[in-house]
Amino acid sequence: MIVKHSQCSKCKQDLMKGNLLLMEGDQPLCLTCAGFEDLVFLPSGNSTLTRRAKKYSTESAVVVKFSRSRKRYERQGILVQKKALQKAQEE
Ligand SMILES: [Zn+2]
Structure with missing residues (x-):
């Protein structure tokens, strides 16, 4: 769960505070790119x-x-x- 504004390393979608992301190493991925949609x-x-x-x-x-x-x-x-x-x- 995001605590500060971030961006998906793959599709460059903005990820706002409170959204979810997957950390792959140090690369943030949105749930769609992570295959979790x-x-x-x-x-x-x-x-x-x-x-x-x-x-x-x-x-x-x-x-x-x-x-x-x-x-x-x-x-x-x-x-x-x-x-x-x-x-x-x-x-
Ligand atoms: Zn993405």
Whole structure:
């Protein structure tokens, strides 16, 4: 999760604060260029939903945000496939 304005190293799309990006080495990639465009963000907080969505999703990624005050990355939630999240919510 972006804490300061950035730009995709591939398509040059502007990435604003609060959006998501993938760091590949030191190269920022937008979610489309990273191949994550069909994934949706599921915020932390509901551990049952998170666990189920992860189980049904063939791809998932952990979303972190750098905390300047604590000087470390903190987990914000996960990215899972849309249909996996729907299935988890239906259960
Ligand atoms: Zn891009």
